[in-house]
Amino acid sequence: xxxxxxxxxxxxxxxxxxxxxxxxxxxxxxxxxxxxxxxxxxxxxxxxxxxxxxxxxxxxxxxxxxxxxxxxxxxxxxxxxxxxxxxxxxxxxxxxxxxxxxxxxxxxxxxxxxxxxxxxxxxxxxxxxxxxxxxxxxxxxxxxxxxxxxxxxxxxxxxxxxxxxxxxxxxxxxxxxxxxxxxxxxxxxxxxxxxxxxxxxxxxxxxxxxxxxxxxxxxxxxxxxxxxxxxxxxxxxxxxxxxxxxxxxxxxxxxxxxxxxxxxxxxxxxxxxxxxxxxxxxxxxxxxxxxxxxxxxxxxxxxxxxxxxxxxxxxxxxxxxxxxxxxxxxxxxxxxxxxxxxxxxxxxxxxxxxxxxxxxxxxxxxxxxxxxxxxxxxxxxxxxxxxxxxxxxxxxxxxxxxxxxxxxxxxxxxxxxxxxxxxxxxxxxxxxxxxxxxxxxxxxxxxxxxxxx
Ligand code: GLY
Ligand code: MN
Ligand code: MN
Numbered sequence: 129x130x131x132x133x134x135x136x137x138x139x140x141x142x143x144x145x146x147x148x149x150x151x152x153x154x155x156x157x158x159x160x161x162x163x164x165x166x167x168x169x170x171x172x173x174x175x176x177x178x179x180x181x182x183x184x185x186x187x188x189x190x191x192x193x194x195x196x197x198x199x200x201x202x203x204x205x206x207x208x209x210x211x212x213x214x215x216x217x218x219x220x221x222x223x224x225x226x227x228x229x230x231x232x233x234x235x236x237x238x239x240x241x242x243x244x245x246x247x248x249x250x251x252x253x254x255x256x257x258x259x260x261x262x263x264x265x266x267x268x269x270x271x272x273x274x275x276x277x278x279x280x281x282x283x284x285x286x287x288x289x290x291x292x293x294x295x296x297x298x299x300x301x302x303x304x305x306x307x308x309x310x311x312x313x314x315x316x317x318x319x320x321x322x323x324x325x326x327x328x329x330x331x332x333x334x335x336x337x338x339x340x341x342x343x344x345x346x347x348x349x350x351x352x353x354x355x356x357x358x359x360x361x362x363x364x365x366x367x368x369x370x371x372x373x374x375x376x377x378x379x380x381x382x383x384x385x386x387x388x389x390x391x392x393x394x395x396x397x398x399x400x401x402x403x404x405x406x407x408x409x410x411x412x413x414x415x416x417x418x419x420x421x422x423x424x425x426x427x428x429x430x431x432x433x434x435x436x437x438x439x440x441x442x443x444x445x446x447x448x449x450x451x452x453x454x455x456x457x458x459x460x461x462x463x464x465x466x467x468x469x470x471x472x473x474x475x476x477x478x479x480x481x482x483x484x485x486x487x488x489x490x491x492x493x494x495x496x497x498x499x500x501x502x503x504x505x506x507x508x509x510x511x512x513x514x515x516x517x518x519x520x521x522x523x524x525x526x527x528x529x530x531x532x533x534x535x536x537x538x539x540x541x542x543x544x545x546x547x548x549x550x551x552x553x554x555x556x557x558x559x560x561x562x563x564x565x566x567x568x569x570x571x572x573x574x575x576x577x578x579x580x581x
Contacts, residue, residue: 158183368389484534490526
């Protein structure tokens with residue numbers, strides 16, 4: 129079923145814009161995702177393909193969009209089938225799809241091998257997503273073979289195969305006002321989940337409840353679903369104590385103890401758009417002196433990165449701004465030794481910070497948590513133009529997520545051992561200061577303590 133926010137005109141406009149880039153004799157074939165078995169006859173929860181959804185707003189599995197350079201569109205989708213609908217749920221069906229989704233025509237997905245090759249007859253360029261759908265290349269080869277077999281009747285097959293993601297990535301990189309509104313909501317719901325988990329954490333410890341990471345995972349999910357989100361945008365990370373130093377940790381079974389820090393990296397998906405927020409907070413609601421010292425460095429680095437996130441800046445500018453603060457912080461805290469590692473410039477140049485901060489500060493955010501879009505672009509003129517980091521433009525959305533992860537080591541003061549802190553917000557580039565979608569959950573340590581009191 130379409131999301132309540134569904135507006136077919138939005139998708140018609142996107143298809144029109146893409147069609148204009150396909151060339152007059154171009155045809156694009158864009159399938160949705162395939163269902164994935166989990167075990168025996170149970171599948172993972174189905175999630176549509178983001179490119180397909182961007183152009184259709186259609187969430188059923190077993191569907192494929194064909195878009196023509198002249199703007200016409202055909203959808204292949206599941207046919208109406210009472211017996212299957214009794215087991216698996218409602219299907220829109222081709223007849224209703226045409227009007228509801230604003231397409232030129234629609235057919236049963238069972239007819240795709242018969243009908244799709246006809247769409248490719250005498251087409252010049254066939255566009256499809258490269259390396260994103262297992263088995264698609266073989267299917268395409270089969271369709272091309274069918275067209276080629278008609279060569280003696282004067283019918284030609286496309287001579288050029290091109291990656292349609294190159295066009296779609298550029299479109300998806302700049303969010304329109306509809307997408308921005310949905311992303312704002314996704315972040316606001318995600319923030320509510322974080323607040324709920326933080327407060328539940330402190331009150332559970334007060335009540336002497338034997339709290340574990342998965343309990344906070346449940347609180348996050350409860351709030352996300354309660355607020356109308358369909359899923360989490362990725363598996364939530366709830367990491368207590370030393371687990372925060374494992375970057376891809378998930379919400380597991382470890383106990384959460386008085387005195388621990390807890391790192392939660394969680395975001396909901398709302399109407400197909402992702403929130404992506406990280407907060408690190410003291411389980412009992414009060415930072416220790418050492419925790420607070422590291423927290424303050426990470427927070428200052430995030431503020432610096434936020435200030436650097438503006439139209440006209442490079443994608444890498446927020447990272448460079450964060451690095452400067454983190455490098456100084458590592459020296460000031462005595463985690464890096466000035467006599468051995470030199471000053472801030474040396475620490476950055478020789479990557480002495482790397483054992484404590486080993487990921488980038490930002491990634492694009494959109495329908496996919498690590499959204500599509502090139503991180504570099506060619507500059508200058510001529511044939512072989514060198515690549516430079518992308519210039520930020522209004523409408524781009526990126527995360528800002530510096531961190532410090534301090535594993536025990538003989539040369540690191542013991543008070544900092546096993547402290548892992550990341551602070552992550554979702555930023556919209558505007559013509560002025562960036563807009564942070566996700567600040568309904570505070571980052572200020574005093575505000576966090578107040579929230580948890
Ligand atoms: N939650 C995944 C990330 O922050 O990149
Ligand atoms: Mn992120
Ligand atoms: Mn994250």
